[in-house]
Amino acid sequence: xxxxxxxxxxxxxxxxxxxxxxxxxxxxxxxxxxxxxxxxxxxxxxxxxxxxxxxxxxxxxxxxxxxxxxxxxxxxxxxxxxxxxxxxxxxxxxxxxxxxxxxxxxxxxxxxxxxxxxxxxxxxxxxxxxxxxxxxxxxxxxxxxxxxxxxxxxxxxxxxxxxxxxxxxxxxxxxxxxxxxxxxxxxxxxxxxxxxxxxxxxxxx
Numbered sequence: 001x002x003x004x005x006x007x008x009x010x011x012x013x014x015x016x017x018x019x020x021x022x023x024x025x026x027x028x029x030x031x032x033x034x035x036x037x038x039x040x041x042x043x044x045x046x047x048x049x050x051x052x053x054x055x056x057x058x059x060x061x062x063x064x065x066x067x068x069x070x071x072x073x074x075x076x077x078x079x080x081x082x083x084x085x086x087x088x089x090x091x092x093x094x095x096x097x098x099x100x101x102x103x104x105x106x107x108x109x110x111x112x113x114x115x116x117x118x119x120x121x122x123x124x125x126x127x128x129x130x131x132x133x134x135x136x137x138x139x140x141x142x143x144x145x146x147x148x149x150x151x152x153x154x155x156x157x158x159x160x161x162x163x164x165x166x167x168x169x170x171x172x173x174x175x176x177x178x179x180x181x182x183x184x185x186x187x188x189x190x191x192x193x194x195x196x197x198x199x200x201x202x203x204x205x
Contacts (some may be wrong), residue, residue: 015075015203019065022199029064030139043196050101051194052087056183060092060176063202071204072172073149078200080106081141086185089192091176093148100168104146104155105129105177109136113153113165124153124165134160148175175202 021028024046032041037128038059039051050059063076080089088107095101097117105112110131114123123129135142135157151168154161177200181193188194 008064010054010082010178013075016205017201017203018067018071019049019063019202021201022046023197029066031061036160039191042202043179047081047085047196049194049196049197049198050089050177050179052085052179052181052185053191055181055185055192057192058180060178063175063177065202071175072075072148074175074203075147075203076175076201077143077145077147078177079141079143079198081107081196081198083194083196085181085191085193087179087181087195089179089195090146091146091148091175092176093146093153093202094173095176096170096173100170100172101168101176102148102153104148105180106135106142106144106155106157108140110134110159111135111155111162113155114169114182115170132162134159134201136163 023042026042027116030048037057040061040088043049052059074093076091088105090105092101099116103114110129112123112125112129118180137158143158147154151166153167154164154166177197179195185192
């Protein structure tokens with residue numbers, strides 16, 4: 001079954017699809033890593049997994065879109081399924097380097113939108129994570145859409161649109177998917193936290 005482009009979360013913006021992947025083939029360029037802190041790769045059933053081997057660790061993976069920077073306004077959609085352990089996943093957009101990017105994070109029943117600016121990491125919310133029962137998913141599978149750009153950061157989870165954040169401090173940069181285990185995560189099988197991704201689409205303009 002061929003993956004079909006998703007309708008835009010922001011229909012008034014004319015964006016061009018620049019990357020579409022259902023992970024049915026390993027030829028699309030995602031890294032397959034196995035080091036002291038993480039393991040990444042294509043899984044059976046056509047998904048891409050990021051698994052963490054330590055508590056309090058991160059796995060950040062650049063989307064291999066193959067287009068020149070900067071991507072000034074992006075829309076990213078994907079399905080995510082945590083399969084064990086404790087942590088959160090999300091998107092880093094307007095990514096310039098490890099000290100400058102915007103972060104959209106999702107965990108069971110909670111989300112955040114934050115910025116890392118010159119190495120200082122702060123949320124746009126207080127408290128850092130906002131809890132919302134509308135995004136609790138008993139099946140532990142999340143359909144995610146994110147928009148970064150045009151002075152706005154917006155998130156939709158399982159068809160539920162969350163309040164947008166107005167912000168114009170960063171623009172351009174790249175886009176990554178990210179997985180993090182909590183510092184108190186308990187090992188579940190081989191890993192402390194693992195997330196499988198599927199049906200990923202990146203649009204930009």
